[in-house]
Amino acid sequence: xxxxxxxxxxxxxxxxxxxxxxxxxxxxxxxxxxxxxxxxxxxxxxxxxxxxxxxxxxxxxxxxxxxxxxxxxxxxxxxxxxxxxxxxxxxxxxxxxxxxxxxxxxxxxxxxxxxxxxxxxxxxxxxxxxxxxxxxxxxxxxxxxxxxxxxxxxxxxxxxxxxxxxxxxxxxxxxxxxxxxxxxxxxxxxxxxxxxxxxxxxxxxxxxxxxxxxxxxxxxxxxxxxxxxxxxxxxxxxxxxxxxxxxxxxxxxxxxxxxxxxxxxxxxxxxxxxxxxxxxxxxxxxxxxxxxxxxxxxxxxxxxxxxxxxxxxxxxxxxxxxxxxxxxxxxxxxxxxxxxxxxxxxxxxxxxx
Ligand SMILES: Cc1ncc(COP(=O)(O)O)c(C=O)c1O
Numbered sequence: 406x407x408x409x410x411x412x413x414x415x416x417x418x419x420x421x422x423x424x425x426x427x428x429x430x431x432x433x434x435x436x437x438x439x440x441x442x443x444x445x446x447x448x449x450x451x452x453x454x455x456x457x458x459x460x461x462x463x464x465x466x467x468x469x470x471x472x473x474x475x476x477x478x479x480x481x482x483x484x485x486x487x488x489x490x491x492x493x494x495x496x497x498x499x500x501x502x503x504x505x506x507x508x509x510x511x512x513x514x515x516x517x518x519x520x521x522x523x524x525x526x527x528x529x530x531x532x533x534x535x536x537x538x539x540x541x542x543x544x545x546x547x548x549x550x551x552x553x554x555x556x557x558x559x560x561x562x563x564x565x566x567x568x569x570x571x572x573x574x575x576x577x578x579x580x581x582x583x584x585x586x587x588x589x590x591x592x593x594x595x596x597x598x599x600x601x602x603x604x605x606x607x608x609x610x611x612x613x614x615x616x617x618x619x620x621x622x623x624x625x626x627x628x629x630x631x632x633x634x635x636x637x638x639x640x641x642x643x644x645x646x647x648x649x650x651x652x653x654x655x656x657x658x659x660x661x662x663x664x665x666x667x668x669x670x671x672x673x674x675x676x677x678x679x680x681x682x683x684x685x686x687x688x689x690x691x692x693x694x695x696x697x698x699x700x701x702x703x704x705x706x707x708x709x710x711x712x713x714x715x716x717x718x719x720x721x722x723x724x725x726x727x728x729x730x731x732x733x734x735x736x737x738x739x740x741x742x743x744x745x746x747x748x749x750x751x752x753x754x755x756x757x758x
Contacts, residue, residue, distance in 0.1 A: 409704065411601060412705065413706060413737040414707050415594065415616075415620055417595075417597035418591065418595050419598045422643050423642060438573060440636045440641060441569065442633050442634065442640075443559070443566065443633075444535075444537050444556060445475050446568050446627075446631060446633050448535075448568075448570065449479070449631060451504075452482060452504065453480065453632075454572045455504050455531055456480060460531060461482055462485070462504070464486075464503050464506070465477075466495055466507070467486040467722075468723075470711070472628065472631075474717060488725065491729070493729075495516075495517040499524055499530055501529040503530050503531070504532075504533055505521070505525070505532050508538070509539040510538055511538050511675060511688050512539050513542075514539070514682075518534075533554070534555075537555075538685045541652065553571055553572065555570035563594050564640065564647075565587050566586065577634075590619070592619065593623070594616070596615055596619075597612075600613055655743075656683050662747040664687065670758065672690055674688050674733065686739070688711070688733055688734070688736075689733070689736065694710075694733065697758070698734050701754070709735050714726060714727065714730045736754075737750075
């Protein structure tokens with residue numbers, strides 16, 4: 406039995422956004438930097454730059470997306486993890502000559518940022534800031550020119566491929582395989598757009614299988630090419646053709662709406678929305694996470710988990726990261742949804758608690 410429209414899942418396309426928008430696309434912090442195929446590949450550019458300066462070790466937060474380990478391994482760097490507390494604040498050690506990655510989770514500036522930036526300026530490590538979740542948030546990344554920043558816009562909209570980092574490097578033309586992948590990603594998002602359009606329900610199983618498999622193939626390609634740079638023009642055109650101002654406004658409005666509707670009945674890990682934050686999602690944590698997530702899925706509301714920790718992170722050593730991983734889920738509040746959708750999500754959550 407169908408229970409309302411599907412909420413969550415990969416970003417679909419109804420058409421291909423075209424034409425450069427007038428808007429100031431998004432923050433590239435006043436530097437030209439390098440566009441790449443993914444966040445992983447953008448990190449790889451920074452790491453290669455640091456390897457050239459003698460760095461051989463990367464210090465990472467224990468609460469992270471496992472895909473960022475791929476370029477580190479591919480480039481033969483050693484790595485270690487540091488503690489992230491229950492408020493998502495980072496607690497790295499100051500390891501001489503290392504690169505320290507700082508993640509700004511879910512759109513909010515990491516609480517430890519000022520201290521870690523200060524330590525990086527006066528200490529002996531290189532700070533790399535991952536602004537993937539915060540690339541539409543308005544706060545200044547750093548006044549320090551030497552800052553290393555990377556991100557991908559792929560988590561905030563129907564971006565087929567794309568990543569960016571603040572290090573300039575020479576980029577060749579995209580490989581034929583990359584060109585093929587970008588079209589595969591675009592085609593699968595267009596098919597998902599048709600799948601979500603009620604007029605095409607008769608063939609929905611085939612359509613769903615098609616786009617799910619195609620999007621999986623694109624992710625697998627990125628996993629196997631974590632140092633691939635060279636972004637096809639069509640991907641860049643889509644990135645600059647999306648209306649990011651509107652996306653930012655809708656996400657903020659939906660977050661606020663859901664927060665009010667839930668009225669403290671679930672524990673939001675980030676409880677206030679500062680003026681300058683554009684959220685990735687509405688992140689809650691609870692002991693019965695998997696049960697509530699399954700119940701929401703039965704109502705066709707799909708909530709991702711950020712993140713299942715990679716095997717490399719020992720949960721005994723990092724119990725706070727393990728707890729976040731086991732109890733958090735991210736409720737969609739993105740630009741595809743409106744107040745009615747937030748009302749439906751809140752009603753289902755309240756009825757299933
Ligand atoms: C915070 C963060 N940084 C980086 C990445 C890697 O981005 P990509 O999938 O484009 O390689 C992810 C992936 O989910 C992420 O969540």
